[in-house]
Amino acid sequence: MKEQLRALVGAALVRAVADGALVSGVLPDIVIETPANPDHGDFATTVALGMARAEKKAPRQIAEIIIAHLPEGELVSSVEIAGPGFINFRVRNEAWRKVLPDIVRAGASYGRSDGGRGRKVQVEFVSANPTGPLHIGHGRGAAIGDTICRLLSVTGWDVTREFYYNDAGAQIANLALSVQARCLGIEAEDPRWPADGYQGDYIRDVGRAYLAKETVHADGQDVTGTGDPDDLEAIRRFAVASLRREQDQDLAAFDVRFDVYSLESDLYIDGRVDAAVKRLTEKGHTYEKDGALWLKTTDFGDDKDRVMRKADGGYTYFVPDVAYHLAKWERGFTRVINEQGADHHSTITRVRAGLQALDAGIPQGWPEYVLHQMVTVMRGGEEVKISKRAGSYVTLRDLIDEVGRDATRYFFVMRKPDSQLVFDIDLAKEQSNDNPVYYVQYAHARICSILENAREKGAVMPAPDAAPLHRLETAEEMALLKYLAVFPETVEGSAREFEPHRITGYLQELAGLFHGFYNRNRVLTEDGELTAARLFLLQGVAITLKNALAMLGISAPERM
Template structure:
C-alpha cells in the first residue's frame, strides 16, 4: 500500500476511488522530491494499516490489561499523569473513535518489537503536545520500552523569500513550495546546506537570491570555494598528497597557521557532539569557521614557496583542511567540488 499505483474510476461520486488516487498521487510526488534530494526511505508505514492490522486494538488491550486505563464520561482514558504528563488523556472518545496519539503508541510498540531500540522522530513543532502522552503510553504498555523513548526533533515551518518578497503559501488556496521547487530554483547542495544551517525549532527564512549568490555571503558557496581553492593549490604543486604525511610541521608557527590547526583539531569532538545532540547545524557552523580560517591563512601566507620544508609543511596543512572540509560536507550530503 505504501508504493501504490491506482487508476481512479472516473466517477466523481466514487469518493473512495478519489481518495485512493489522491494518496497514490501524493506519495509519487513525495518520492520525486526525495529522489531530487538524494534521499531514500527503506520503508513507508501508512497509519491506516495500524487499524486494519489490529495493532491499535492490540495496543489498547495491552494498556487495559496493565491497569493503566479507566472509563469516564463514556470515554476511555490513559493514566498518563503516572508518567509525568500534566493530565490524563482520552484514548477512545465516546463515539468510539481513537484520539490521534493512540496509533502513535501502537506504531512505536511495533517498532520496538522489530528491534529499533533507538528511534528519532522528525515532526513539526505543532506535534509538541503529543510527546508526553506517546511516551506515557509506551511506558504504560509494559513491554520493556525505556523512559524517554522515542527521541524527537521538532521543526518549524520554513519561509521562502524570492526577489526580496516572501513566497506566499496557502493550504486553503492549495499553493505551496515543494522541496523540488527549491532544488530547481537553486541546487541540491544549497538546499541541503541552508536547511541544515539552523536549529530545527528556530524560525528560518530560505533566501533564494542568497542561495544563488556566488560570493562570501552565501555560506555553501563560501565553504565549497575554500575546498576548490585548496584543490587548485594542490594541483598547481602537482605532487603526491600522501607524501605530505611525513612533512615536518615545525615551520607552521605563524598565528594564522596555528589558528587553522586549532580549528582542524576541533572537528572530531564537534562531530561527535553534533551526532549526540541531533544538531547537524553545528557541522555547518564549523565548516564556515574552518573555511574562514583557511581563507585568512591563504591571504596571509604563500603556500608554494621555494623553501621545500616550508612548502611541504604548508601543503600538509591545507591538504588536511581540504580533507576535513570534504568529510564535513559529505556528512551533510553536500558535494565538495575541486573546481568552481
C-alpha cells in the same frame, strides 16, 4: 589532545595528594577548555578554582601545587597561572603538527568515532501525510533528520531511517473527497465542495490523472485510475499513491533516503491498534465516559486525560501512534529519535504516556525527540505567506529547483532546530560571499585548484610519513592545524546534542582560516620542502572540509 592534558593534570593531582601537598582528598572532575582568547594559551583548566573551598587554600596557591607536580612530557611547552587561578597550557607545535598525518591517513574517515559501538538506533523524520506535496517545513525536517542520521552513523551507530505515513485518518478521507469533487467539476466556491477540502492545484492534477486512467508507481506498486468519479475508494487509493510518488520524488531530489516506510493503515490491518487498546484497558489505565474510551494520561504527567476511542467508534490519532511506537520497541530499537515540527510537540506527552501505560518495560524518556521550530520564507524582502488549505505555499521542490540542493540543505541546518528559521531565498540563490554555502565550497574548490596546479608544475605531495611538518610555522598554519584537530570532537558534540548547526559553524570557521592563510602564504614556491609541507596541509584541510560537507549531504565541488 584534551584527553592527554586531562590525564596529565589527573596525574599531578594524584602525585600532589601522595606527597601531602593536597590534603582534602577531594578529586574534582577535570575540565579542559579552550580559552576564547588565544593569549591565554591553547588550553586551560579551572580545577584549582573548584578545589579552593575543600583545600582551604587560595586558588592560585593550589594551581602552583598542581603545576609543581605535573609529570614531564613532550606535549606541553609552557604552563602558567593566570587571573584568579586558571592554569593555562601551551602545547608544543610539534604535537599540533602530528594531527596532520593522522588526518591524511584517515582520509574520508577523519572525524569518525565509535561512541555508538554499532548499536541500533532508529530515526523517524519527515513523516508527512500523503495529502499534499512536501512544503518548506518538511524540508527543514528532512535536512535536520537526514543530517542527524549521518552524524549518528559516523559516530558509530547503526542507523535505520524511517518514514511513517498517516494514511488512515480523516485527512485521507478528506483528500479523497477533495479529488472526487474536482473529478465532478465542483469548484471550491460551490456549496457542494467538501468542508475543509484541499484546494491546491495539485488536487486538480490528481483528479485529471485519475479520470485519464493514468498509472502511478509508488511504494513498489502500480495504481491505475479507474476514471469512475463515484468510486471513492478507488480515488483514495489513486490519490494516496499519487502524492506518495510526488513526495518520494521530492525526497530523492533532496538526496534523502529511507530504509523503512511504515503505514498507519497497516497497524489497523495487523490488529496492532486493537491490541494496544486492549492492553491499555487490561492494565487499568482507561475508563468510559460520555460514550468514549479515555486514557488516564494524567497518571503519566499529562495535564488532562485523552480520548482514545471516540463516541463514533473511531480512534483518535495518538492511538495508532502508541501502537506504532510499541512496534518500534518490539523491533528491538532501544534507542529511537523522532524528528518533528514543534507544532506537534503536544504528542510527545501523549505517546510517552501511552507507552508507559502499556507497562512493556519501555523507559520513561523513550523515544527521544528533536523538534524544529517554524520556517518563514523571505523573497524580495517580504515574507511569503503559507496557506496549505488554499494550496499557496512554497514547496520543497520549488525551493530545490530555485536555489539548488546544496544551498537548500545548508540553510535548513544552519540554525539550531530550537530557533525559528528565516529562509531568505534571494540570499540562498546568490553566488557571492554573502552566501555561506559558496564561501565554504569555494574554499574546497580553491584548494583543489592549487593541488591541480602543483601537479602540473611537478610538485610532489609528500607521503604522510615523509612530510616536512617542521616547515609549518606561520600563525595561519598553526591556526589551521589547531582547528583541524578539533573536528572529531565537534562532530561528537553535534551528534550527541542533535545540533547539525555546529557543523556549519565549523565549516565556516575552517573555510575562513583557510582563506586567511591563502592570502598571506604562498603554497607553490621555489622552496621545494616548504611547498611540500603546505601542500600536505591543504590536503588535510580539503579532506576535513569534504568530510564535514558530506555529513550535511552537501557536495564538495573541485571547481567553481
